[in-house]
Amino acid sequence: MDMTSDKDQLLTNLFAEASRTELPDNGFSRRVMRxxxxxxxxxxxxxxxxxxxxxxxxxxxxxxxxxMMTFAVELTRAFVNAQMPSxxxxxxxxxxxxxxxxxxxxxxxxxxx
Amino acid sequence: xxxxxxxxxxxxxxVALGDKRAFDxxxxxxxxxxxxxxxxxxxxxxxxxxxxxxxxxxxxxxxLSHFRGLSSFATWLxxxxxxxxxxxxxxxxxxxxxxxxxxxxxxxxxxxxxLRIDLYDALARLRPVERxxxxxxxxxxxxxxxxxxxxxxxxxxxxSHLKRGKxxxxxxxxxxxxxxx
Numbered sequence: 001m002d003m004t005s006d007k008d009q010l011l012t013n014l015f016a017e018a019s020r021t022e023l024p025d026n027g028f029s030r031r032v033m034r035x036x037x038x039x040x041x042x043x044x045x046x047x048x049x050x051x052x053x054x055x056x057x058x059x060x061x062x063x064x065x066x067x068m069m070t071f072a073v074e075l076t077r078a079f080v081n082a083q084m085p086s087x088x089x090x091x092x093x094x095x096x097x098x099x100x101x102x103x104x105x106x107x108x109x110x111x112x113x
Numbered sequence: 114x115x116x117x118x119x120x121x122x123x124x125x126x127x128v129a130l131g132d133k134r135a136f137d138x139x140x141x142x143x144x145x146x147x148x149x150x151x152x153x154x155x156x157x158x159x160x161x162x163x164x165x166x167x168x169x170x171x172x173x174x175x176x177l178s179h180f181r182g183l184s185s186f187a188t189w190l191x192x193x194x195x196x197x198x199x200x201x202x203x204x205x206x207x208x209x210x211x212x213x214x215x216x217x218x219x220x221x222x223x224x225x226x227x228l229r230i231d232l233y234d235a236l237a238r239l240r241p242v243e244r245x246x247x248x249x250x251x252x253x254x255x256x257x258x259x260x261x262x263x264x265x266x267x268x269x270x271x272x273s274h275l276k277r278g279k280x281x282x283x284x285x286x287x288x289x290x291x292x293x294x
Contacts, residue, residue, distance in 0.1 A: 007283040014232060014291060015251040018153070023145040028163060032140050032170045033133065 048106060055099065067092045116142075120186040128178050136177075140170050143187060146253065147194055153248035154198055154241065156233045165201060169194045184262060191253075191263045195245060202241050235285045243278035246271055 059065075071093055120142070126135035147169055151162035172193050180189055236244050242264075249260045257275070261268045 007279055010283055010286065010291065011251055011279055014228065014286065017228075018149070018232065019252045019254060021149065023148050023152075025141060025144060028144050028148065028166070029137060029140045031163075032144075032167050033137050035167060035171055036133070036136070036174050037171070 052103065064092065068096070117185050121182060124177060124180060124186060127174075136174055139186070143190055144170075146187065147190065149252060150191065150194055150245075150248060151198070153236060153252055154244055156237050157229075165197055166194070169197045172197065188259060188263055191249070192265065195264050198241070198245065231286065231289055231291070235282045238281050238285055239278050240274075243274045243281070246274040247278040247282065250275060 071090075120139065123135040123139050126132040127139070144166065148162055148166045151165045152159065155161045155165070169190065173190055176193070180186065236247070239247065245264060246260055249255045249263060250257070255263065257268055257271050260266075260275075261271045264271065266274075
């Protein structure tokens with residue numbers, strides 16, 4: 001008799017009961033459901049996207065890019081002349097940095113979820 | 114096949130509509146299999162098995178939108194269970210040798226039969242990866258190719274683990290009076 005099939009038969013017989021055992025739920029599913037984190041709602045995602053689009057449109061409408069170009073020129077002159085750029089010039093880059101940070105944070109949170 | 118289709122419909126409801134009741138049905142449908150798997154891996158520790166099973170379902174819920182349907186939901190779920198087990202083993206350096214078992218170990222879900230105790234003692238002699246392969250085959254009845262898919266191992270490696278595991282199990286059980294025939 002083949003030793004391997006003998007072993008297999010022995011183990012199959014011994015584990016037969018375990019393989020048939022169905023564990024009663026006993027509240028397990030309820031505990032799982034209570035522990036689930038909140039998934040981001042679809043509506044919230046759509047709202048975030050809408051706000052992002054409106055924000056971009058507003059930035060274009062108020063000539064944001066013109067201001068950025070002006071800032072870039074000022075910054076270059078400042079480096080050349082070893083001078084700090086004016087405070088007014090810093091507003092738009094700061095706003096841009098904040099907006100980028102917000103978008104990156106949102107995308108990171110969505111990826112993690 | 115019908116159960117796979119039902120699982121797919123439930124998954125679609127969870128992902129598209131955020132329907133948590135659909136996920137509850139998935140949990141109820143698959144909880145026994147997952148908990149049974151972890152019971153074998155934890156050698157009958159019901160509390161730990163439930164904690165690991167709960168972790169598995171939470172991870173499945175969070176990653177449900179990544180389920181592509183290339184395999185059945187049950188297979189996908191069991192592959193998550195294997196990763197949860199692997200992470201737990203690494204964290205706790207879980208070494209299931211006979212010395213770590215004590216008469217007071219909680220074995221909540223099983224009748225206190227001599228066979229059940231002997232099977233857990235036998236499983237304790239296996240390496241975690243051998244124990245996982247053995248339980249997936251002998252308790253869940255999965256074919257080798259499915260075990261390989263669940264554990265992300267080559268089929269040849271699974272066969273090696275199964276052979277070594279079965280040799281250790283049968284040697285222990287035969288030495289403890291369980292007849293070969």
